[in-house]
Amino acid sequence: MNVRIMEEKIVKIIMYLSIAIVLGSLLLVFSMVILKGIDFLNFDMITKVPDGGYYLGKGGGILNAIVGSLYLAGGAIILATIVSIPISWYLNQSNKKSKFTEFVRLSLDVSCGIPSLIYGAFVFLFLVSFHQRAALIWGIVTVAIFIIPILVRAMDEIMQTVNRDLKEASYSLGATEFETLKNVITRQAMPGIVGAIILAFGRGIGDAAAVLFTAGYTDNIPNSLFDPVATLPLAIFFQISSPYPEVQGRAYASGIILIIIVLLLIVISRIVSKRLMKYVIR
Amino acid sequence: MEFKNIFFSRQNINSLVRKGLFVPTFLSALIFIAIAVVLLVKSIPILSMYPITDLLFSSIWKPMSGDFGFLPFIMGTLWVTILSMIICIPISLFCALYLSEYAPKRVQITIQPFIDLLAGIPSVVYGLFGIILIVPLIRDSIAPFFNITSSGYTVLSGGIVLAIMVFPILISVSFEVFQAVPFDMREASLSCGATNWEMVKHVVITAGYPGLIAALILGFSRAFGETMAVLMVVGNVPIIPQSVFDPAYPIPALIANNYGEMMSIPMYDSALMFAAFILLIVVIAFTVLSKYMLIRIKARLGS
Numbered sequence: 001m002n003v004r005i006m007e008e009k010i011v012k013i014i015m016y017l018s019i020a021i022v023l024g025s026l027l028l029v030f031s032m033v034i035l036k037g038i039d040f041l042n043f044d045m046i047t048k049v050p051d052g053g054y055y056l057g058k059g060g061g062i063l064n065a066i067v068g069s070l071y072l073a074g075g076a077i078i079l080a081t082i083v084s085i086p087i088s089w090y091l092n093q094s095n096k097k098s099k100f101t102e103f104v105r106l107s108l109d110v111s112c113g114i115p116s117l118i119y120g121a122f123v124f125l126f127l128v129s130f131h132q133r134a135a136l137i138w139g140i141v142t143v144a145i146f147i148i149p150i151l152v153r154a155m156d157e158i159m160q161t162v163n164r165d166l167k168e169a170s171y172s173l174g175a176t177e178f179e180t181l182k183n184v185i186t187r188q189a190m191p192g193i194v195g196a197i198i199l200a201f202g203r204g205i206g207d208a209a210a211v212l213f214t215a216g217y218t219d220n221i222p223n224s225l226f227d228p229v230a231t232l233p234l235a236i237f238f239q240i241s242s243p244y245p246e247v248q249g250r251a252y253a254s255g256i257i258l259i260i261i262v263l264l265l266i267v268i269s270r271i272v273s274k275r276l277m278k279y280v281i282r
Numbered sequence: 283m284e285f286k287n288i289f290f291s292r293q294n295i296n297s298l299v300r301k302g303l304f305v306p307t308f309l310s311a312l313i314f315i316a317i318a319v320v321l322l323v324k325s326i327p328i329l330s331m332y333p334i335t336d337l338l339f340s341s342i343w344k345p346m347s348g349d350f351g352f353l354p355f356i357m358g359t360l361w362v363t364i365l366s367m368i369i370c371i372p373i374s375l376f377c378a379l380y381l382s383e384y385a386p387k388r389v390q391i392t393i394q395p396f397i398d399l400l401a402g403i404p405s406v407v408y409g410l411f412g413i414i415l416i417v418p419l420i421r422d423s424i425a426p427f428f429n430i431t432s433s434g435y436t437v438l439s440g441g442i443v444l445a446i447m448v449f450p451i452l453i454s455v456s457f458e459v460f461q462a463v464p465f466d467m468r469e470a471s472l473s474c475g476a477t478n479w480e481m482v483k484h485v486v487i488t489a490g491y492p493g494l495i496a497a498l499i500l501g502f503s504r505a506f507g508e509t510m511a512v513l514m515v516v517g518n519v520p521i522i523p524q525s526v527f528d529p530a531y532p533i534p535a536l537i538a539n540n541y542g543e544m545m546s547i548p549m550y551d552s553a554l555m556f557a558a559f560i561l562l563i564v565v566i567a568f569t570v571l572s573k574y575m576l577i578r579i580k581a582r583l584g585s
Binding site: 004005007008011012014015016017018019021022023025026028029032033036083086087089090091093103104106107108109110111112113114115116117118119121122124125128145148149152176177178179181199202205206207208209212213233236237240251252255258259262263265266 | 292293295296299300303304306307308310311312313314315316317320321324372373374376377379380381384393396397398399400402403404405406407408409410411413414415446449453477478479480500503504506507508509510514534537538541545554555558561562565566568569570573
């Protein structure tokens, strides 16, 4: 009997330790980056583009990367949403519980698991064969291709949970399938959809590997879709590779900016979802 | 307006959606197949020039002189991935078990957003963290403790950083698996006089077993393809690591680091695309396997 209680206690201790390690590492990740970067964080960083020799420790900021990331992720999320909503509509038609939709869901799940780097390489191969230069638009395409599977699956899961009675009520009033999908299911799923979109936006902003090949890199803010564009993760990556401690410090400061953007997105997604919740009939 | 009504009547729009959306849906499902085919086509030049066994099992990597041995990269990837899983799996499982079986509802609700948060942090930030804390720690404390001189940019650093990144995925998937185990089963076990842990061990873990495997595979494939964070801390030296204090050069890092010059050296682009193809195949295989396991557990638990 004693052995059993001992075992229970030991296991509990292990569990507390595990929780402590996980939460502790989260805390460490945040505090370390913030402590290291806070001294280098200044107003110039978010208001100026790099001066000549920025990566040698001279003046300027990383506005190009901040704006570039927003352009890139913003464009990609618009493109991806336009494509994803109709696809999830198709998957959620009431008579579509077939082998085909199961196949689509499985292959989208597989696509979700593919490293973003590979999407980047894929689009890059197209650029090379069509003699295109890395530019904002190709970055947008890359990120869009890479978040479409994530978005569709998220929206699909949310639409599947919409109350059946509501759909039937809609049909019984004479609505067509499309009208039901558009006016009932999408509206009911809206909080979840908005949440998914904002989280995917965060994925797009934070991902460096996907656009490594396809978006190029520049010290300027792009003027057209065919200009190369800088992204925040890549700016961090280049700054941290610099041998100058001053520039490395700026990498940490840029890390803080990235963390703040992502945190803001998560908070916004929670608030917006909660706001929209009041239109949802349970 | 009458004109519009003839062509865009409600019924017409409906059938348009029903049929017209087939194409984009089908295309989206084919994305990964298209990628696999393109990468394979691109790697044909190198596959036709060297036997595949040479490519996979040779350890000499000198693209300038035409030696493409992928073994260091494959081994580097395996070392980092397996090490991170060794660190990550027990911790995440106990975490998920605690959250699902022991934690009061209030703790559960408080901790969960933090786990989601951990999942939302960009991998570059984890890389920064690795450079700030893990690398110096290994260089100055852990390696000297074992009487080894090390730069700190090692398999171990990559494994630790990766483990921290994979925590949230593993925790949330295995948490869901545990939650799916019916409560009747737990109650039956408890009423037979089992302690809480015995119930967890014999009922929850046993019933959730396939789902757990699926969770582990998902975490594994995420780790396998992770690029930025690992790239920043792992050293990127193309040798086969002999210990966790050696540097490594995982496949994603190889691709990311060399895309710049891959057009200037013969066969180099083909070699890198072959590396991407290997990565892709492994990830696809793992995901399909884990999906299969999840379908099985759903059938078993009858939900």
